[in-house]
Amino acid sequence: MKTKILLKEEDMPTHWYNVMADMPNPPAPPLGPDGKPVGPEALAAIFPPALIEQEMSAERWIPIPEDIRDVLRLWRPSPLYRAHRLEQALNTPAKIFYKNEAVSPAGSHKPNTAVAQAYYNREAGIKRLTTETGAGQWGCSLALAGQLFGLEVRVFMVKVSYHQKPYRRSMMQTWGANVFASPSEITNSGRTILARDPESDGSLGIAISEAVEEAAGREDTNYALGSVLNHVLLHQTIIGEEAKKQLEMVGEYPDMVFAPCGGGSNFGGIAFPFFADKAAGKEIALVAVEPTSCPTLTKGVYAYDFGDAIGLTPLLKMYTLGHDFMPPGIHAGGLRYHGDSALVSQLHYEGLVDALAVPQIETFEAGVLFARNEGIVPAPESTHAIAAVVREAKRCAETGEPKTLLFNLSGHGHFDMASYDRFFAGELRDYDYPDEAIQESLKHLPKVKFDMG
Numbered sequence: 001m002k003t004k005i006l007l008k009e010e011d012m013p014t015h016w017y018n019v020m021a022d023m024p025n026p027p028a029p030p031l032g033p034d035g036k037p038v039g040p041e042a043l044a045a046i047f048p049p050a051l052i053e054q055e056m057s058a059e060r061w062i063p064i065p066e067d068i069r070d071v072l073r074l075w076r077p078s079p080l081y082r083a084h085r086l087e088q089a090l091n092t093p094a095k096i097f098y099k100n101e102a103v104s105p106a107g108s109h110k111p112n113t114a115v116a117q118a119y120y121n122r123e124a125g126i127k128r129l130t131t132e133t134g135a136g137q138w139g140c141s142l143a144l145a146g147q148l149f150g151l152e153v154r155v156f157m158v159k160v161s162y163h164q165k166p167y168r169r170s171m172m173q174t175w176g177a178n179v180f181a182s183p184s185e186i187t188n189s190g191r192t193i194l195a196r197d198p199e200s201d202g203s204l205g206i207a208i209s210e211a212v213e214e215a216a217g218r219e220d221t222n223y224a225l226g227s228v229l230n231h232v233l234l235h236q237t238i239i240g241e242e243a244k245k246q247l248e249m250v251g252e253y254p255d256m257v258f259a260p261c262g263g264g265s266n267f268g269g270i271a272f273p274f275f276a277d278k279a280a281g282k283e284i285a286l287v288a289v290e291p292t293s294c295p296t297l298t299k300g301v302y303a304y305d306f307g308d309a310i311g312l313t314p315l316l317k318m319y320t321l322g323h324d325f326m327p328p329g330i331h332a333g334g335l336r337y338h339g340d341s342a343l344v345s346q347l348h349y350e351g352l353v354d355a356l357a358v359p360q361i362e363t364f365e366a367g368v369l370f371a372r373n374e375g376i377v378p379a380p381e382s383t384h385a386i387a388a389v390v391r392e393a394k395r396c397a398e399t400g401e402p403k404t405l406l407f408n409l410s411g412h413g414h415f416d417m418a419s420y421d422r423f424f425a426g427e428l429r430d431y432d433y434p435d436e437a438i439q440e441s442l443k444h445l446p447k448v449k450f451d452m453g
């Protein structure tokens with residue numbers, strides 16, 4: 001019985017898969033403040049030309065430059081596992097496979113795009129990158145990538161995380177990044193917030209404003225985003241391409257593919273290469289799994305909204321809970337985003353991608369069950385996919401269906417043990433975001449006249 005299904009380094013994919021080529025309708029364009037689609041020029045102040053081109057490209061296959069593949073080979077191809085022990089524990093006829101993205105140096109899938117973004121910025125002559133980070137997964141990934149490509153990386157880390165997750169901060173510093181608690185005194189945005197509230201804990205929205213302000217203000221500096229944008233999802237498709245080859249090696253094809261969904265990048269990464277088959281008529285379910293406390297795809301509306309809390313970004317057509325939605329303090333920091341990728345959103349709206357919300361306690365129960373059978377302690381974000389798979393595997397146990405289930409283990413939970421402690425102490429609560437609160441924040445959606453006709 002095979003447990004790990006491994007590809008050789010030579011078998012690592014040479015191209016990313018661009019889902020835009022197979023979508024039944026063209027993606028809704030991002031809009032500027034005037035309600036008109038934004039052109040490439042509007043993005044040029046903070047992104048390099050190659051990434052802007054990828055953001056808009058409809059080419060099905062986009063080559064992965066050799067310099068990027070060289071770095072990815074430090075941990076890729078990542079292993080595909082058959083979860084034999086979890087299957088036994090659930091007494092299910094279902095076959096459960098998972099792609100282990102926790103094997104990257106930063107511990108998640110995020111370096112897959114960080115490496116690509118650092119490379120294209122270096123090629124464009126950029127010397128410095130700025131970004132924001134919440135729990136620290138993305139900041140670590142960009143710090144690592146910047147180090148490997150000789151770029152200075154400046155990370156604005158949400159102040160409360162800066163103090164609560166000191167080891168994520170040390171990790172970024174080990175990889176040579178400068179880390180600032182946000183709001184900081186070094187940007188106008190930071191100073192404005194601090195003048196109003198010197199005790200501000202910060203937020204992702206504020207940290208984005210600081211990082212974008214620095215990038216927009218200097219020729220030698222660009223900004224990098226860890227999820228949501230089309231080019232980020234593109235870079236993550238290497239996950240699903242590898243998984244497809246690995247399943248082929250053991251003569252399998254999934255009935256269902258699951259991934260946790262925050263901004264949609266690891267979900268798009270594992271699911272989109274299978275979407276190509278779905279678009280060609282194959283029956284397969286692609287399931288994005290989110291927290292009931294931040295139910296973007298399951299309870300949000302499909303509308304144009306800002307990507308950040310303050311309203312600096314272009315408007316994106318996506319499922320949103322409203323840009324000023326304040327998610328409760330749930331323990332899967334990476335899933336606490338008010339919106340979602342425009343590509344994932346549109347495919348969900350068109351009924352081609354499914355979504356499921358699971359409550360927090362069920363996700364930790366699934367995470368502990370997984371750790372006790374498969375060994376790996378999963379990130380709280382990843383436990384959302386595990387919980388959904390556990391539900392499906394139990395259903396298979398009742399019906400006797402031998403379904404093949406695939407999920408993405410997006411990261412390990414080694415820096416999240418305080419959250420596991422709280423779960424064991426019985427301190428975690430389930431939180432359904434109340435419908436009235438969602439309705440309230442949806443009242444603040446920007447008014448947009450644009451109609452794709």
Ligand SMILES: *Cc1c(COP(=O)(O)O)cnc(C)c1O
Nearest residue numbers: 227262263264265266334381411
């Ligand atoms: C950031 C993160 C996520 C959520 O982000 P997506 O862009 O939706 O993939 C999920 N899992 C882990 C481990 C993360 O670090």
